[in-house]
Amino acid sequence: MGELVQLTTFGLSEREIQGALGRVKVRDVDYADLYFESCVSEAVSMEESLVKRATKSISQGVGVRATAGEKTGFAYSDDLTRKDLELAADAARYIAQSPGASQPVPVPVQQRPTRNLYPVEQATVEVATADRVALLNAIDIEARRYDSRITNVMASFNTEYKRVVVATSEGTIIGDVQPLSRLQITCIAEEKGNRQVGTFGGGGRVPFEFYQNEERYLAYAREAARQAILNLSAVAAPAGVMPVVLGWGWPGILLHEAIGHGLEADFNRKKTSAFSSLVGKRVASNVCTIVDDGTLPNRRGSLNMDDEGTPTNRTVLIERGILRGYITDKLNARLLGIPLTGNGRRESYQSVVLPRMTNTFMLAGESDPQDIIRSVGHGLYAVSFGGGQVDITNGKFVFSASEAYLIEGGKVTKPVKGATLIGSGPEILTKVSMVGHDLKLDEGVGTCGKEGQSVPVGVGLPTIRIDEITVGGTQD
Amino acid sequence: MELKIDLRVPSMSYQLQQENGYAPLAADLLRQANRFGATEADIIIADGETFSVQVRLGAVDRLTKAREKRLGLRVFVGRRSASTSTSDFSKESLDQLVTQTCTLAKAVVEDPLSGLPAAEQMAIERPDLDLHDPTKLETDHQIDMARRAEAAAMSADSRVTNSEGAEFDSSSGRVVLGNTHGFIGEYRSSSFSLSVTPVATDQQTGMMQRDSWYGIQRKFSKLDSPEAIGAEAARRTVRRLGARKTATQRVPIVFDQDTAGSVLGTLCSAVSGYALYKRASFLVDQLGKSIAPEWVTVYDDGRMVGGLGSRPFDGEGLPTRRTTVVDRGVLTSYLLDTYSAKKLGLNSTGNASRSVGENPSVGPTNFYLVPGTKTAQEIIASVRQGLYVTELIGFGINMVTGDYSRGVCGFWIENGELAYPVEEITIASTLQQMFAGIELVGSDLVFRGRLASPTMKIAEMMVAGN
Numbered sequence: 001m002g003e004l005v006q007l008t009t010f011g012l013s014e015r016e017i018q019g020a021l022g023r024v025k026v027r028d029v030d031y032a033d034l035y036f037e038s039c040v041s042e043a044v045s046m047e048e049s050l051v052k053r054a055t056k057s058i059s060q061g062v063g064v065r066a067t068a069g070e071k072t073g074f075a076y077s078d079d080l081t082r083k084d085l086e087l088a089a090d091a092a093r094y095i096a097q098s099p100g101a102s103q104p105v106p107v108p109v110q111q112r113p114t115r116n117l118y119p120v121e122q123a124t125v126e127v128a129t130a131d132r133v134a135l136l137n138a139i140d141i142e143a144r145r146y147d148s149r150i151t152n153v154m155a156s157f158n159t160e161y162k163r164v165v166v167a168t169s170e171g172t173i174i175g176d177v178q179p180l181s182r183l184q185i186t187c188i189a190e191e192k193g194n195r196q197v198g199t200f201g202g203g204g205r206v207p208f209e210f211y212q213n214e215e216r217y218l219a220y221a222r223e224a225a226r227q228a229i230l231n232l233s234a235v236a237a238p239a240g241v242m243p244v245v246l247g248w249g250w251p252g253i254l255l256h257e258a259i260g261h262g263l264e265a266d267f268n269r270k271k272t273s274a275f276s277s278l279v280g281k282r283v284a285s286n287v288c289t290i291v292d293d294g295t296l297p298n299r300r301g302s303l304n305m306d307d308e309g310t311p312t313n314r315t316v317l318i319e320r321g322i323l324r325g326y327i328t329d330k331l332n333a334r335l336l337g338i339p340l341t342g343n344g345r346r347e348s349y350q351s352v353v354l355p356r357m358t359n360t361f362m363l364a365g366e367s368d369p370q371d372i373i374r375s376v377g378h379g380l381y382a383v384s385f386g387g388g389q390v391d392i393t394n395g396k397f398v399f400s401a402s403e404a405y406l407i408e409g410g411k412v413t414k415p416v417k418g419a420t421l422i423g424s425g426p427e428i429l430t431k432v433s434m435v436g437h438d439l440k441l442d443e444g445v446g447t448c449g450k451e452g453q454s455v456p457v458g459v460g461l462p463t464i465r466i467d468e469i470t471v472g473g474t475q476d
Numbered sequence: 477m478e479l480k481i482d483l484r485v486p487s488m489s490y491q492l493q494q495e496n497g498y499a500p501l502a503a504d505l506l507r508q509a510n511r512f513g514a515t516e517a518d519i520i521i522a523d524g525e526t527f528s529v530q531v532r533l534g535a536v537d538r539l540t541k542a543r544e545k546r547l548g549l550r551v552f553v554g555r556r557s558a559s560t561s562t563s564d565f566s567k568e569s570l571d572q573l574v575t576q577t578c579t580l581a582k583a584v585v586e587d588p589l590s591g592l593p594a595a596e597q598m599a600i601e602r603p604d605l606d607l608h609d610p611t612k613l614e615t616d617h618q619i620d621m622a623r624r625a626e627a628a629a630m631s632a633d634s635r636v637t638n639s640e641g642a643e644f645d646s647s648s649g650r651v652v653l654g655n656t657h658g659f660i661g662e663y664r665s666s667s668f669s670l671s672v673t674p675v676a677t678d679q680q681t682g683m684m685q686r687d688s689w690y691g692i693q694r695k696f697s698k699l700d701s702p703e704a705i706g707a708e709a710a711r712r713t714v715r716r717l718g719a720r721k722t723a724t725q726r727v728p729i730v731f732d733q734d735t736a737g738s739v740l741g742t743l744c745s746a747v748s749g750y751a752l753y754k755r756a757s758f759l760v761d762q763l764g765k766s767i768a769p770e771w772v773t774v775y776d777d778g779r780m781v782g783g784l785g786s787r788p789f790d791g792e793g794l795p796t797r798r799t800t801v802v803d804r805g806v807l808t809s810y811l812l813d814t815y816s817a818k819k820l821g822l823n824s825t826g827n828a829s830r831s832v833g834e835n836p837s838v839g840p841t842n843f844y845l846v847p848g849t850k851t852a853q854e855i856i857a858s859v860r861q862g863l864y865v866t867e868l869i870g871f872g873i874n875m876v877t878g879d880y881s882r883g884v885c886g887f888w889i890e891n892g893e894l895a896y897p898v899e900e901i902t903i904a905s906t907l908q909q910m911f912a913g914i915e916l917v918g919s920d921l922v923f924r925g926r927l928a929s930p931t932m933k934i935a936e937m938m939v940a941g942n
Contacts, residue, residue, distance in 0.1 A: 059561075088541075270638070
């Protein structure tokens with residue numbers, strides 16, 4: 001079971017919370033909640049072989065929300081006095097336009113999440129700065145030792161320790177402790193005026209030892225260096241429509257952009273998503289089954305509960321090519337009359353809840369990854385990506401390769417410079433003809449942005465073959 | 477079960493100080509930092525109020541109101557440095573912050589170039605740049621602005637069938653910066669913005685398109701009318717209906733104002749002192765060299781009256797100014813703060829940008845491409861076969877190498893006229909070739925953010941489609 005987060009962390013009592021909720025929940029308000037958050041984040045960074053930057057940030061506050069029909073009233077404050085709570089409550093209930101009187105809300109009952117996916121002690125997150133410094137110094141040495149053409153190594157180690165409590169007008173108070181950390185390394189390689197970059201990293205809801213186990217931090221350093229060196233010999237990427245093989249892991253960003261966002265319930269309630277009327281219809285070939293799963297231990301995108309206190313789930317989005325459903329928060333599940341999936345997330349107390357992904361991935365298929373590559377006469381093999389973006393309404397998405405190779409005659413040949421892949425969400429997965437048996441999730445560095453809010457997410461993919469997609473290179 | 481009541485009340489003396497402005501609080505914390513071993517320190521305090529309303533299909537969808545405040549402290553213990561920040565202004569918490577920051581600084585290594593700018597460089601005059609509008613709008617008035625803008629878009633064309641909504645935002649706040657040289661500065665600023673995102677449907681195919689339009693100003697009175705913003709949003713949306721792919725080929729590219737601003741933004745990132753000393757910019761070693769044709773001049777002007785990026789002093793307290801970044805095609809200056817300038821053996825350009833709690837970095841003030849003489853219409857008319865870009869998507873920009881490959885939406889140009897909308901295609905080149913290939917710069921410079929460019933034509937890029 002998850003930790004019981006005490007209200008005293010925020011200096012508040014159950015009676016005060018009940019009072020504030022009662023003040024928000026006037027007649028026409030369907031639902032109200034208070035989200036208390038206290039977050040300590042720290043970062044140390046290295047460049048030019050010197051760990052010369054350290055930062056620490058403390059934030060604490062409360063977000064107060066009321067929903068009435070499709071309307072949401074929201075206010076937040078970084079002070080937690082009774083007066084601030086009352087002011088926020090009055091602002092949040094404004095949208096209901098109900099006359100005065102508050103309504104009684106049930107006496108809230110403190111609960112704890114039913115599972116603990118990341119039993120990480122605070123002390124193992126907030127380790128001594130000296131230990132982090134030592135880690136970064138070793139990374140610098142390792143990356144430079146990998147190849148003398150590595151001319152600069154930049155690395156940063158970020159940790160966050162967040163305590164949240166959600167109190168709802170339904171009478172629940174539930175809290176969670178959410179540790180998160182990430183190690184990110186960028187190497188610059190230089191040779192005869194040719195400068196290239198390689199980036200790698202990993203993390204999750206893990207203790208500091210995670211990075212030390214099996215000398216993971218050094219493996220990250222070598223991987224960032226390898227990519228930078230590889231890119232020194234990269235040729236221009238081709239332009240035009242061709243078959244593309246995506247490698248396992250991080251290329252799962254395809255699913256996140258091409259279909260994940262399009263299946264978030266808010267866009268579908270508003271009927272502005274290209275997927276709006278496609279539930280029960282075929283949107284992918286029958287080798288594709290895609291899930292969003294917030295219940296994987298220690299993963300960056302995992303949560304014991306979402307930011308509305310709902311336990312996270314494994315939700316099947318696409319089953320053997322057929323669109324099964326959307327991911328929801330409370331507001332959109334209620335308005336659409338569909339199940340609550342535990343995907344209501346927010347960046348912080350300063351932002352509203354939106355339906356968001358957790359860890360989104362395609363289940364493993366039956367093909368041998370080598371056979372998948374051999375099946376392509378002339379195409380692209382993309383194994384690592386930078387960012388991606390989607391236009392929900394017309395369904396067009398892009399994502400950009402940071403490590404890719406030409407496939408010529410069924411063989412992986414020359415590395416190519418970053419190329420952007422562009423396609424249409426509702427169509428692209430119908431062109432997936434082979435799915436490998438090598439499913440892997442990414443290393444734990446993904447951040448998803450929506451309406452200006454960033455939340456940590458995961459993606460995953462087995463090796464797949466897409467029969468045709470437009471590759472945006474410079475070469476005819 | 478009744479738990480302990482322990483309401484956090486900030487200490488009385490600090491509360492009084494807040495009402496009198498933050499200067500005494502800043503001075504007090506700087507003195508404390510000195511006592512805990514800091515040889516130099518600076519402090520930044522930002523607070524403000526924000527209001528935001530989203531209206532969708534005529535009804536309020538979301539209404540957000542907040543007050544926020546944040547304090548950031550940076551200390552130097554000799555040549556070691558650390559930064560911290562907090563939103564908790566209780567005396568107990570701030571006292572802890574000071575000691576923690578000094579402890580943190582002692583844990584990192586010495587950096588011989590770290591430190592505050594020299595005392596004599598600090599800004600002395602504080603020009604009034606007219607950044608603050610005290611207009612207080614009633615909640616219902618703000619809702620009405622958003623509602624009118626959306627209604628204008630919905631009624632402009634029968635093909636507009638749905639809406640992602642309209643949003644009105646207003647914010648006002650102040651920034652206080654102080655350091656152990658005795659510098660203390662404060663300025664207020666405000667902003668008002670209105671945007672609409674309509675959705676249009678193609679009657680035959682059922683395919684949807686969305687686009688948006690917006691206005692943003694420091695003065696409420698300067699904001700375009702909701703009706704004008706709504707009508708423009710509708711025009712931009714319906715013209716995308718029926719978009720298709722085009723063939724893979726090399727053609728001239730015309731970027732509209734917003735997408736040209738995005739291209740210019742890559743130049744802005746590439747001239748940041750931090751990217752340069754880390755050798756993570758495609759403009760390394762290019763100072764004094766020609767990077768574009770002679771009709772390309774780029775300024776960064778921190779003193780533009782009422783500018784969205786204007787400020788009287790930068791994130792370290794140095795005076796802002798106008799810097800010529802590109803002079804008739806020649807790269808004449810980087811954008812620098814104190815640290816990155818020292819690393820490159822140069823002087824700060826007053827471009828320290830500071831988000832509370834972070835170390836200073838380099839940011840633009842009002843960064844813009846000086847307009848030419850041709851209208852957008854004339855620029856499009858100069859293209860026989862090419863692409864007019866109205867939206868860029870994705871992150872396919874490699875700042876180290878200059879490789880550029882992004883998804884675009886726009887219009888195919890045939891014989892000097894917009895022929896049909898296009899989508900699901902990419903454009904690719906290198907930023908070096910793109911800047912060198914700027915053929916025409918339009919006359920239509922409008923500031924809708926810190927980065928602004930007129931319409932821009934680039935000689936040739938690779939379009940990937942069918």
